[in-house]
Amino acid sequence: MFFAILQRLGQMLFVMFGISALVFLIFFATPGSDPAARLAGRNASQETVEAIRKEFGFDRPLPVQYVVMMKRLFVTQDLTSFVNRGYRIVPAVVAAAPVTISLVAGAAILWIVGGIFVGVIAALTRDTLIDRGLMALALIGVSMPVYWLGEVMNLISQSRFHDTWMFSWVPALGYKPLMEDPVGWFKTLVIPWFTLAALYIGIYGRVLRANLVEAYQEDFIRTARAKGLSPARVMVRHALRTSLIPFVTMFGLDFGVLVGGAALLTEVVFGLNGVGRLTYQALLNLDLPMILGTVMYASFFVVVANALVDVVYVLIDPRVRGN
């Protein structure tokens, strides 16, 4: 077991190196342009470009450049934006992280509960109208772009139905810190949570239903029913338990996809100043150091989170533990 964990952590370090090298190559070694000019952003003066070329060693070999860049990102953490002069990248990313984590964590709770609910109900009412209806809804959820759903929610809750009893509680777009204003924090995040969770409720509901239907063909379910267990107990203790195993891996992956993607779109639509919106604003300004910082930190976070999920998996799953 110890060896398995060590191996997984080794793989994690390898992947982190791979990603950082890949990002570095994409940003600074794509043919046909000057990395210093790129880093300086739009309309930068010639002096700035020259200064950057010196500072980051773009006149030296690639491996040296890579080391310089990584050192400034992770060790000295003094990489600054050239579009907003002197704006430090790493503190900005760290300050934005709680917003993204609030958004993703709340949505994750919603989609796990919602996904299990949809999957179980659909599997119990298999091939009836309820099952078909739920699966159709789930498929629609999977087919909707999340940012568009967010805009529709904004249209409904901020404009068209804002003055009715249903949505009069919805505050203006933006984020309120949990520690300062817990109620405001909750209110501003409820609609983003549902928006972000809709897609994943669809995916998890569909997967869970398929797994449950498969589990109900198994011998151990027949045995459980034959020995007279109540249908609820058969579902919860026997069928659901085995069907939830793939959820752990899926969850790790999706959490990563979210921190680095879908959450970005949701943050932009709802005006939440998380890491995603930081990236988006940097995109609009062509602020390359900022994008470099958010991409690197977010993807490292994802890699570490995935590795932790796998380690937990090794700890709880006796089959993996044995090897």
Place this chain on the structure above:
Amino acid sequence: MTDITEAIRVHAPAVSSRPSSGPWRRAWHILKRDRATLLAAAVFVLIILSTLAAPLYARYVSGTDPFRSNLSARIMVDGKRVKVMQASTEGLGLGVTPIGPTWGPQYLLGADTQGRDVAARLLYGGRNSLLIAASATVICLCLAALVGISAGFFGGWVDKILSRILDILWAFPVYLLAISLSIVLISQGIVIGPIEIGSDSLLLPIFIIGIIYVPYVARPLRGRVLSLKQSEFVLAARGLGIPAWRILLHDILPNVSTMLIVFVPLMMGLNIITESSLSFLSIGVQAPDASWGTIIQDGQTLLYTRPVVALAPGIAIVLTVLSLNVLGDSLRDALDPRTKLV
């Protein structure tokens, strides 16, 4: 269950009359009797046909150029001449609001902030969205087939290297990868030797979207090839001394082809959503070109006054992706029930 009984029922007489009916024919028999599949196929074909008719619509119905701003135009609505950009009646009365849906031939869905016909742009945008998604799907499946099949079939160091590369791409969140590629390519374009690709070329989003999902297809393919390599008929073929390339072509490829076919509609749906998301973030299709994502972005500032601008392309995306997902699901059930897309 119904699929299985139906398959048996449809298939039963074929044993005597059509001894050669293979998996393709069997799948066709299942699919052509499934109403949901037929409906989805019809919707998808309809969407393709209407986007293909975009130039006809712009020329003969709406009569405006959907790529040029048209701020001072006047059109006839209910026998009256009205401005496309109307003076705002709310607040201080400053600024202009584009005309809303007229439900007539001109400005059927209203105008956007540039006074352009949203309905015509929707059709043109759909062309780009579908074209990018389809081309990216082809690129993604070809690359994934190449990587996944070689890794699984050749094993050894080929597999080791390819699998490590896939590990890295797999762990790299797709949107972050897409953003990194886009910001660099779209800000300046790319020059590779004699080939120069401009920063507003559609090739860039096609290439970016085509690459980012490769591991999602290559990994399951590799797994399938690995298990096929251990199957009895491949072992038998090897035992007979048949050369490796023949085994690859005649035994492995036909068996993974169903899996690849199932991935086509599912990946295309995913690509449409990805393309629209990147365009929404302004790192996909570049102005003055349109795609469903850029129209939603245009409509964002008009969301509360002229919601149709943002709603219509979103509905188009949902309909298209939904029909593709239904097609993908039925194809999988009919051809290859074991395939799973994350």
